Amino acid sequence: MSISNANKQSVCEKYRSYLEIIYHFGNKVMLMKQLYQYAELMGLAKNFSTFYSGIIELVHNEVLKKETFTAFGKKTQLQMLTLRKYGIRFIEGKQDSYSVASVPRSNGNERILVSIFKNCYILKKLVPRIQKEGKKVTFDTIKNMLERDYSTILLNKNQAIFFMTKLRNDTTLQHLLNVSNVDYDMRRIQEIKQKLAEGLRKGSESTEGKGKGRLYSSSTSPIDDLKNETVIQAERGLTKAEKLDNYTVETMLAFNAHVAQIKFIQNRANVTVLIFDIHNKTNIYRMVTHIACMYLMFRRYFKEDLFLRVGIVSIDEFASKNLKAQAESTFIDFISKERKGTRLSAILSDWGVDALMQERIEVQFTDYNITNDFMDGIKHANLMRR
Amino acid sequence: MARRKKPYIAQFFNRDRLAFSALARAGHVSHKHLQACGLADRRIKNLISDGYIEKVVYKRGNHIKECYKLTKIGRKTASCIFGLSQAYHAQSPAHDLAIAEKYFSLPVELREYWKTESQIRDQFLEQLNDLRDQGKEAEAKLYEDMLNKGLISMPDAVYVNKEGSTIAFEVITNSYGEAELQAKEALVQIMNYKYDTTRI
Numbered sequence: 001m002s003i004s005n006a007n008k009q010s011v012c013e014k015y016r017s018y019l020e021i022i023y024h025f026g027n028k029v030m031l032m033k034q035l036y037q038y039a040e041l042m043g044l045a046k047n048f049s050t051f052y053s054g055i056i057e058l059v060h061n062e063v064l065k066k067e068t069f070t071a072f073g074k075k076t077q078l079q080m081l082t083l084r085k086y087g088i089r090f091i092e093g094k095q096d097s098y099s100v101a102s103v104p105r106s107n108g109n110e111r112i113l114v115s116i117f118k119n120c121y122i123l124k125k126l127v128p129r130i131q132k133e134g135k136k137v138t139f140d141t142i143k144n145m146l147e148r149d150y151s152t153i154l155l156n157k158n159q160a161i162f163f164m165t166k167l168r169n170d171t172t173l174q175h176l177l178n179v180s181n182v183d184y185d186m187r188r189i190q191e192i193k194q195k196l197a198e199g200l201r202k203g204s205e206s207t208e209g210k211g212k213g214r215l216y217s218s219s220t221s222p223i224d225d226l227k228n229e230t231v232i233q234a235e236r237g238l239t240k241a242e243k244l245d246n247y248t249v250e251t252m253l254a255f256n257a258h259v260a261q262i263k264f265i266q267n268r269a270n271v272t273v274l275i276f277d278i279h280n281k282t283n284i285y286r287m288v289t290h291i292a293c294m295y296l297m298f299r300r301y302f303k304e305d306l307f308l309r310v311g312i313v314s315i316d317e318f319a320s321k322n323l324k325a326q327a328e329s330t331f332i333d334f335i336s337k338e339r340k341g342t343r344l345s346a347i348l349s350d351w352g353v354d355a356l357m358q359e360r361i362e363v364q365f366t367d368y369n370i371t372n373d374f375m376d377g378i379k380h381a382n383l384m385r386r
Numbered sequence: 387m388a389r390r391k392k393p394y395i396a397q398f399f400n401r402d403r404l405a406f407s408a409l410a411r412a413g414h415v416s417h418k419h420l421q422a423c424g425l426a427d428r429r430i431k432n433l434i435s436d437g438y439i440e441k442v443v444y445k446r447g448n449h450i451k452e453c454y455k456l457t458k459i460g461r462k463t464a465s466c467i468f469g470l471s472q473a474y475h476a477q478s479p480a481h482d483l484a485i486a487e488k489y490f491s492l493p494v495e496l497r498e499y500w501k502t503e504s505q506i507r508d509q510f511l512e513q514l515n516d517l518r519d520q521g522k523e524a525e526a527k528l529y530e531d532m533l534n535k536g537l538i539s540m541p542d543a544v545y546v547n548k549e550g551s552t553i554a555f556e557v558i559t560n561s562y563g564e565a566e567l568q569a570k571e572a573l574v575q576i577m578n579y580k581y582d583t584t585r586i
Contacts, residue, residue, distance in 0.1 A: 074396045280466055318469030325471040379398040379467050381436075 003061050005086070011061040012090040015054055017044055019063070020139055022083055023091045025122060026115040027156050028103045031069070031374060032079040034119045041127060041137045055081065063087040071109060071380040078374065080112050113278040114256060117313065118153055120368040121260070121274065149261040152253065153274075160249035161189050163259070167301070176267060181300045185248050192250075244352060247293040255290055260311070269306040271298055277323070280315045284326040287312060288344055292351035295361055309362045316371040324365040394432035398467055401425055404494075405433075406456075406464045411500050411543070412486035413476030414442060414453045419490050430454070438463060444479040453479050474502040474543075484557040484586050485542055492545060499546040506540045506554075510577065529576065539569035544579060554579040559586055 012019060021038050022030045036051050038044070045051035058064040063086050069078035083091075085102045094100050103111075126145055127137055135141050146153060150170075152163045164186045167173060238246065252258070256276040263270040273294060275287060295308050314320035330339050331346035340346050348358055371377060401424035408415050408423060420430055433439045438460035442453050455476045456464065464470040476482055489500060501509070510533075517526040532538045541554040554574045558567070574581045 071396070319466060321469045322465045322471055325465075381393065381395050381398060381463075 008061050008063055008086045009090070011057055012063055012087065015058055015063075017042070017139060018054065018058070019083065019087050019091055022064075022081060023088070024139075024143070024154060025119055027111065027118075028083040028088065029112050029115050030081050030119065031112070031116060032066075032081055033374060034116070034123065035081060037123055038119075041123075042139070058087075063090070069109075069112065069375075071375075074380075076378065077376055110278065114276065116370060116374055117256075117276040117278060117368065118258075120370065121153060121313075124368065125260075149263075150259060151261060152249070152259045155253060155258075157253050158193065158250065160253055161186065161193070163249055164189065173264075176264065176269065176303055178301055178303050185300075189248055189250055240351070243289075244293055244296055247297050249297075252290070252294060252297075257290060257294065268304050269298070269302045270309070271306055272309045272311065274311045274313055277312065277314045277319065280319045284323055284343060285347060287323070288327070288347040289351055291361065291363065292348050292353045295353055295357065305360065307360050307362075309364070311364050311366055314365070314367045316369055317367050320365045320367040327363070327365070393436045395436050395438070402429075403468050406460070406468055407470055407497070408486065408489060409439065409454065409456045410461065410464045410470040410473040411497075411502055412482055412489050413474045414455045414479045414482035415486045416451075416453045416483060419486055420454060422490060433460075442479055446480060451479075453483060455479075455482075472502055472504040472508070475504075478559070480586060481557050481559055484584050485555070488543070488545070488555055488584070493548070496546055496548070501544040503540045503542055506544055506573075506577075510538075510540070510573065513577065532572070536565075537569055538573045538576070539566060540573060541570050541579075541581075552579050553582050556581070556583045557586060558583050 018035065018039070021035060022028060025038075026034075032055065035055075036045070036048060039051050045054065055064065055066070059066050062084055065082040065084050067080050067082060068075045069080050070076065082103050085097050085100060088102070089097055089100045092100055122142060126142060130137055130141050130145055143154075150163070150166065152160070155162060164182065167177065168179070168182055168186065249259075252273075256278055258274050258276070259271060260274045261270075261272040263272075273291075275290065277287075291308075291310050294310075298306055298308060312320070312323060314323060327344040328342050331341060331343045332339055344363065345355075345358055348361070349355065353361070371379060404423040405415075405420055405425050408419060417430070421427075425433075430439075434441060434454075437457055439454045440457050442455055444451055444453065456473065461473050464473060474482075474485075489497065492500070514526045514529055517523075517529075529538065541556040543555045544552060545555060546552055554570075554577075556570055571581065
């Protein structure tokens, strides 16, 4: 038996704030535990039972979907909430369900893990700051705070353009920005996006709306593909210089690295970046190459020299200790067997960040204690669930 | 043949942590020791089929015996999940099993203070830096030269006993020369440890 839209609508209106939190802060998925923390902070629910009955009402009316968090086929005690189509439609204000996409059924845990990390940041770092300022914690104050920080935390993959436009159009920043470089990168991001959309459209046309189509090609025949330079380039892999040149905010977001805050002290940008190691798999080399690329990218954007603070956020203290030990271990040159300081600085200088610039980069290793707080202390062999 | 896609081990528990720390600290560990950590036979089998540990067969006298050591993946997992960096570099089974014997003879709460060879090395280098900070440049230089020439060598492990004193532990096999033993003793003196050896 299906539930009438009128019923769904009334429930949605009743619990609008929950839906907004899930939609905006969690990218449509969120752990129930974290949503309850929000509800407590914002005074939306008196206790857990009223909160829970509200959630159950939403679930019964097919606005939310309640699932257990599984890693590697093992179910856990955790409940995650996913917005269903009606909920998304309600928040986006669309008239019919054809104009919204549902949350794709995924085999991986990436989406929920990203959501856990992001909300941990908001709950642990941002909310205390709001409380310190003496403001009431609401949906809008959190959002305003993030806006003021020029944060990308709420952006998903392929949404870097919003951040760029924001930087570009901010009137107070114009004299600090290297406008031509920012414009160039914006144009490039848009071009890629357009190409992607074109490819998708072509694919869907040729398969009558059933297939996905090839993502990166926009040519009509395979022979054109061969002539196309970019395809050949993608096949042989990018060189170091190309990687450095092609690095944009988009690449950052795809790596789960987010700009947490940009502060301006005496016309100098202080950029804080958080890197989420969601699967507990990334090695230090990849981390540090991204840090180097990021630093050089921000140097392109800002006129004055900047200060970059990087927080590498791991899943628990063991993982963060491991990464820290790797970063601080002595680097021994492969050929000359010469000891060259720490691995961190060796990789950075390998990627075009010299000693002088390295003084402007500060790397910290932290953790959000996710294993104990959100996974019942269970250490999963593999969080990827594949 | 149908291959199993799913790995055997999905979650790690405390008993796995105990086993992994024993393996990372002693190199080779016998079946009996793994069972003492709380692992069932099936679990040991699963650890092998997922590639975390491997079985090593060795000959002792006229008997053929088996023991286990960490694989590369196993070492990576140990450092990623349990924070056990700088695992002991496994040597010959007989040598390492003597270390494991010592490790398991300690009470559980003291095992956390166990230090592997590379951890001792780091501590030693740190102490050299401390000496430099105190202005004892000559002394530090002397030790550094000694280390480079092989006149100072690290013992296999350092542990803390019930009385709270730190003890360096060394397993001596018949391939050890006189100079090597002296080098180890030199370090023990510098670092102010007590010394404990086993001959196998």
